[in-house]
Amino acid sequence: MRSPLSRRGFLVAGSGLAAATALPAMSGCSTLASADSDPGSLLVHTQLGTTAPGSATYTAVVKAFEKENPDIRVKNLVNGDDLPQVYETSRLARKEPDVVMVNLYDKTLAWTDVGATVDVKGYLDDWGLRERVLPAALSEWTDGKGRLRAFPYFATNWPVAYNTHLLDRAGIGSVPTTGDQLIGAARKLRAKGIAPVTVGGNDWTGQKLLAQIIQTFLTPEEARKVYSTGDFSGSRGAREGIDYFVTLRDAGVFADKAQGLTSDTMTTQYNTEAAAIQSAMSSALAKVPAKAAGHTEIGGWPLAPGAVHEKPTILRSYTLIGFWISPNGVKKLSSVEKFIRFMYRPDVVSRFITESGRDMALVTDTVSRDFPLVAKAQQLGDRVGQALLPDLYVPPTATQPLITATSTAFTRGTSAASVRSALESAYRTA
Numbered sequence: 001m002r003s004p005l006s007r008r009g010f011l012v013a014g015s016g017l018a019a020a021t022a023l024p025a026m027s028g029c030s031t032l033a034s035a036d037s038d039p040g041s042l043l044v045h046t047q048l049g050t051t052a053p054g055s056a057t058y059t060a061v062v063k064a065f066e067k068e069n070p071d072i073r074v075k076n077l078v079n080g081d082d083l084p085q086v087y088e089t090s091r092l093a094r095k096e097p098d099v100v101m102v103n104l105y106d107k108t109l110a111w112t113d114v115g116a117t118v119d120v121k122g123y124l125d126d127w128g129l130r131e132r133v134l135p136a137a138l139s140e141w142t143d144g145k146g147r148l149r150a151f152p153y154f155a156t157n158w159p160v161a162y163n164t165h166l167l168d169r170a171g172i173g174s175v176p177t178t179g180d181q182l183i184g185a186a187r188k189l190r191a192k193g194i195a196p197v198t199v200g201g202n203d204w205t206g207q208k209l210l211a212q213i214i215q216t217f218l219t220p221e222e223a224r225k226v227y228s229t230g231d232f233s234g235s236r237g238a239r240e241g242i243d244y245f246v247t248l249r250d251a252g253v254f255a256d257k258a259q260g261l262t263s264d265t266m267t268t269q270y271n272t273e274a275a276a277i278q279s280a281m282s283s284a285l286a287k288v289p290a291k292a293a294g295h296t297e298i299g300g301w302p303l304a305p306g307a308v309h310e311k312p313t314i315l316r317s318y319t320l321i322g323f324w325i326s327p328n329g330v331k332k333l334s335s336v337e338k339f340i341r342f343m344y345r346p347d348v349v350s351r352f353i354t355e356s357g358r359d360m361a362l363v364t365d366t367v368s369r370d371f372p373l374v375a376k377a378q379q380l381g382d383r384v385g386q387a388l389l390p391d392l393y394v395p396p397t398a399t400q401p402l403i404t405a406t407s408t409a410f411t412r413g414t415s416a417a418s419v420r421s422a423l424e425s426a427y428r429t430a
Contacts, residue, residue, distance in 0.1 A: 041073045042335045043328075045087055045097035047321070049078030053283040054154070054356040061351060065342045072335050084108055091116050091326065098329035099336060104141060104149060104319035105391045106399040112149045117324040121148035127337055132344050137318035137361035140392060150322030151340055152361035154352075157377040158208065158281045158315035159384065161288070165295040166194050166276040175297050177312050179244065179304040183251040189276050190252055198275035200266045201258035201410030207403050208389070209279045209301075210410075212315055213248070214241035215387040216307045227390035230398065230427030232420045237308070239420070244304045245409065246416045259410040281315075285373035286357030298376040300384035309385035314377075317389045318361040401426035 048058040062074050077097055079086050084107040090096040100117065102108055111117040121142075124130050129151070130138075137152035162175045170188040186196035200206045215223050217237035225235070232238045248254070255261065255275055267284050269275040273292055278284075279301065288296060300312025323343065329336050342348060350366040352358040357371030359378065368374040394402065405422040408414055414422075 039332070040071060041075050042099065042332060042339055043075050043077060043097040044099045044101060044339075045077045045079070045083060045090075046101040047078070047080060047083055048101060049076055050080060052080075053286055054352055054358050057352050057355045057358075060355075061343070061348050064348075065339065068342070069338055072338065074339070088116065094328075096326045096328050098326055098332050099339065100150075100324040100326060101153070101321050102324065103154075103321055106396045108149075108324075109392070109396050111324065112143060112147050113145075115327070117149065117326055118330060119147035119149075120151055120323075120325055121146070123325070123333075123337070124148060124151065127341060129341070129344055132362050134318060134361055134363060140318045141322060150324040151344070152318055152322050153343070154321035155318040155359040155361040156281045156283065156316070156320050157359055157374075157380070158279065158317070158389075159285075159298045159377045159380060160277060160279050160301050160312070160314065161270065161285065161373065162297045162299060163270070163273060163276045163292060163295060164297050166273060170194060170276070175299050176302045177299075178302050179248060182248065182253055182302040185276075186251060186253045195255040195269060195275035197253050197277040197279075198255045198261065198266045198269040199258050199279065199410070200261050200263040201254070202260050202407045203262045203403060205263040205266055205279070206258070206261075206410055207406040208315060210245060210406050211390050212279070212301055212313060212387045213245045214238055215313070216241045216244050216304055216309070218388075219308055220388050223388040223390065224393050227388075227393040228395075230395075230424050232423045239416070240306075242409075242416045242419050242423075246414075246419065249410065250412055254410060259407045282357065282359045282374045282377055285377060286368070286371045288373055293373050296373055298373060298380065300380075301387075309387070311383065311385040313385045313387040314380065315387055315389050317391070319391065320359075320361075322361075395427065398427045401429055 046058070048055045066072065066074060083102050087096060087100055088107070112119060133152050137155065138148070141149050141152050143149060166189065167175070167185065170192045172185045172188055176182040176185045189196045199209050217240040218226065218235070222235060222237050226232060226238050232242065255269065266278055267280070267287065270278040270280070271287065271289055271292055300314045302312055303309060323340050325336055344362065346364065349360055349362050349364050353360060353364065353366040353368050354370060357368045357374040359374070367378060402423065405426045408422040409419045
């Protein structure tokens with residue numbers, strides 16, 4: 001895939017960000033410049049540090065790292081969803097952090113190609129860490145030119161959670177595995193005043209579920225082509241998948257006004273047992289209260305007749321968070337190596353699994369025993385099929401327009417042709 005940003009494009013985009021975005025404060029450091037000039041410090045830009053799952057564990061393991069390496073002080077710059085644009089602003093000023101902990105998605109897809117971060121493939125081998133990484137994770141983090149964008153770290157399973165207590169209350173004897181069963185279950189749930197499938201139709205959660213359903217009749221190769229090009233009309237499988245989605249939607253499978261719901265609304269509805277079904281990544285599964293978790297079954301998304309998959313599908317991804325090295329980080333390579341080696345240690349990896357319920361892109365035998373739904377998702381194995389997560393193939397400029405198109409798709413009464421047109425417009429207007 002051609003990079004959506006040239007070096008000039010990155011600079012033009014970043015100059016606008018620099019005028020509009022103020023760099024947030026970081027603990028223990030007054031300015032980026034002072035951190036950059038301090039050889040005894042390592043500046044890490046991370047999304048872990050607020051309410052993100054794994055934040056408390058990250059804070060604890062950083063303290064352990066500093067105790068073992070008293071000559072290195074880790075200074076954390078914490079951002080949420082705005083991390084990519086904040087990082088790009090700092091990079092334009094040549095005051096970027098040394099290490100960045102963020103997922104491979106949207107803006108970050110272009111970073112290595114435009115020199116905002118460096119290829120770490122050589123470091124992975126030089127530091128003897130290749131065998132620590134799952135082969136699938138290495139594949140997803142490697143770009144079309146063979147460059148490894150970052151050191152893989154967090155992964156995720158994205159199955160479907162079914163509240164069996166609510167299903168039983170509605171007279172549904174088993175978890176639906178076909179589209180017809182799902183439609184029948186939705187009718188019975190609604191008759192009892194229970195929302196069937198809750199979904200953030202106005203954000204990324206709805207975008208992912210829509211993509212999963214569209215792939216009902218697409219092979220992985222076909223799905224890659226569709227999501228790379230935005231051609232949802234030229235592919236028979238894509239047309240059939242959208243038709244299937246529209247059938248489910250207009251049969252009342254999704255919660256009322258799903259087009260306006262968000263991921264927060266979705267998790268609240270499921271966690272409070274107002275809705276019976278949700279498609280949830282493992283970090284959301286980790287937050288399901290014990291009562292609801294006690295009668296939750298984990299499975300896949302029900303299939304239509306003629307589907308290319310043999311079993312209900314889930315999504316899996318190994319690109320949730322990785323350790324990216326910046327050009328400034330190369331200047332502190334010895335400290336960066338110590339930090340990443342430490343974070344890759346089996347005991348540290350196990351802490352994220354046992355304490356935070358995180359899935360990892362690294363080789364480990366540890367299971368999230370205190371997070372039963374995460375553990376169930378980890379153990380699904382070949383009982384489910386796998387749809388393609390489109391994040392690596394959607395051009396970054398189309399990412400946000402696709403979410404707008406997703407809201408249109410979840411609006412009841414919107415025709416399949418209109419859904420295709422909205423999805424394709426996301427690529428044309430990007």
